[in-house]
Amino acid sequence: xxxxxxxxxxxxxxxxxxxxxxxxxxxxxxxxxxxxxxxxxxxxxxxxxxxxxxxxxxxxxxxxxxxxxxxxxxxxxxxxxxxxxxxxxxxxxxxxxxxxxxxxxxxxxxxxxxxxxxxxxxxxxxxxxxxxxxxxxxxxxxxxxxxxxxxxxxxxxxxxxxxxxxxxxxxxxxxxxxxxxxxxxxxxx
Amino acid sequence: xxxxxxxxxxxxxxxxxxxxxxxxxxxxxxxxxxxxxxxxxxxxxxxxxxxxxxxxxxxxxxxxxxxxxxxxxxxxxxxxxxxxxxxxxxxxxxxxxxxxxxxxxxxxxxxxxxxxxxxxxxxxxxxxxxxxxxxxxxxxxxxxxxxxxxxxxxxxxxxxxxxxxxxxxxxxxxxxxxxxxxxxxxxxx
DNA sequence: AAATTCTCTTGAACAATGTTCAAGTCTGTT
DNA sequence: AACAGACTTGAACATTGTTCAAGAGAATTT
Numbered sequence: 001x002x003x004x005x006x007x008x009x010x011x012x013x014x015x016x017x018x019x020x021x022x023x024x025x026x027x028x029x030x031x032x033x034x035x036x037x038x039x040x041x042x043x044x045x046x047x048x049x050x051x052x053x054x055x056x057x058x059x060x061x062x063x064x065x066x067x068x069x070x071x072x073x074x075x076x077x078x079x080x081x082x083x084x085x086x087x088x089x090x091x092x093x094x095x096x097x098x099x100x101x102x103x104x105x106x107x108x109x110x111x112x113x114x115x116x117x118x119x120x121x122x123x124x125x126x127x128x129x130x131x132x133x134x135x136x137x138x139x140x141x142x143x144x145x146x147x148x149x150x151x152x153x154x155x156x157x158x159x160x161x162x163x164x165x166x167x168x169x170x171x172x173x174x175x176x177x178x179x180x181x182x183x184x185x186x187x188x189x
Numbered sequence: 190x191x192x193x194x195x196x197x198x199x200x201x202x203x204x205x206x207x208x209x210x211x212x213x214x215x216x217x218x219x220x221x222x223x224x225x226x227x228x229x230x231x232x233x234x235x236x237x238x239x240x241x242x243x244x245x246x247x248x249x250x251x252x253x254x255x256x257x258x259x260x261x262x263x264x265x266x267x268x269x270x271x272x273x274x275x276x277x278x279x280x281x282x283x284x285x286x287x288x289x290x291x292x293x294x295x296x297x298x299x300x301x302x303x304x305x306x307x308x309x310x311x312x313x314x315x316x317x318x319x320x321x322x323x324x325x326x327x328x329x330x331x332x333x334x335x336x337x338x339x340x341x342x343x344x345x346x347x348x349x350x351x352x353x354x355x356x357x358x359x360x361x362x363x364x365x366x367x368x369x370x371x372x373x374x375x376x377x378x
Numbered sequence: 379a380a381a382t383t384c385t386c387t388t389g390a391a392c393a394a395t396g397t398t399c400a401a402g403t404c405t406g407t408t
Numbered sequence: 409a410a411c412a413g414a415c416t417t418g419a420a421c422a423t424t425g426t427t428c429a430a431g432a433g434a435a436t437t438t
Contacts, residue, residue, distance in 0.1 A: 140332050147324070156321070156324075171360075174363070
């Protein structure tokens with residue numbers, strides 16, 4: 001139902017009718033609507049993880065191109081699973097309740113896809129620094145995908161968006177490498 | 190009320206009590222809750238626009254550093270106006286209703302802050318291309334701010350986030366420039 | 379001054395929706 | 409056959425956006 005009509009199209013009564021039970025019975029399967037949404041999110045993250053792994057597997061490209069591939073794959077996944085992907089970020093826990101552990105753990109797993117090629121590119125950097133860079137890279141690409149698929153502003157056709165993302169990821173990596181080399185040259189001239 | 194308790198903390202009855210009228214009377218001031226939220230959003234965008242203009246005004250820095258300043262200012266504005274800023278992006282129009290013109294126009298205005306320095310940096314590019322690059326740059330920075338201020342994952346202290354943003358913006362611009370020079374050299378060697 | 383008309387206000391009522399719960403139903407065990 | 413435990417049901421409750429008929433007030437007309 002989330003995939004079809006979005007998070008706001010998920011109603012307990014419709015859900016109960018669809019699975020063939022009384023509306024109250026939904027609460028035997030799930031504590032909350034929050035839990036249901038997080039469980040669906042967990043599946044979505046798993047599928048995203050698989051898509052990213054598949055994208056990495058083909059050929060033996062440079063770390064740069066691996067990162068570009070990951071970004072493009074993320075974009076495609078979001079486009080093909082628009083509502084489910086949106087549900088990952090639109091959902092807000094109701095006040096005072098925090099995300100359970102099993103859900104938080106899912107999210108961290110994804111960063112390793114970015115972390116590994118980054119570590120190859122920047123062997124001098126420590127784990128913390130790499131983690132932060134990975135998160136920044138992800139955030140930047142995520143922003144492009146999020147606002148790009150939001151047809152609110154100028155509607156960008158998907159192929160153009162993919163090109164933009166690829167270009168900007170390459171630019172970011174080039175810039176990061178140049179910056180690293182410059183600071184290296186300055187440190188040991 | 191949005192600034193205080195967030196979009197989900199805005200209730201018509203509370204609002205009516207606060208302004209001292211019956212709950213029904215709210216609908217004489219505003220068509221909808223949608224309209225109210227968009228009107229608040231309009232004010233927020235105006236204040237953001239002013240903050241960006243102020244940031245540009247000081248000194249006469251290079252276009253690169255202007256773009257970095259803009260990004261940092263955006264980050265700071267989001268941090269200082271967290272709920273109002275979130276409301277800009279969290280709000281979804283109820284199905285089938287489209288954003289009125291006066292609201293859509295507000296959003297476009299902001300891109301000129303990015304567009305102008307970019308046009309200086311890349312005089313060869315056409316208006317369309319610059320517009321797309323501007324939007325990509327904004328999206329990337331927005332993503333970093335959005336996920337950075339979302340304390341859900343690893344909590345990043347604000348100064349560190351600002352540094353990350355500055356670094357990545359510089360890297361992106363360096364990369365874009367290098368890329369432009371390379372294609373220029375290939376075109377006319 | 380009285381009457382009329384127009385607008386604004388009020389608060390009840392409606393509809394949608396997440397959640398709870400007492401009563402009923404079913405299944406398996408004693 | 410009797411009982412216990414679990415599941416199911418559908419009504420009921422609370423919250424919330426929205427509508428609306430009735431009333432209050434002010435301005436204009438007679």
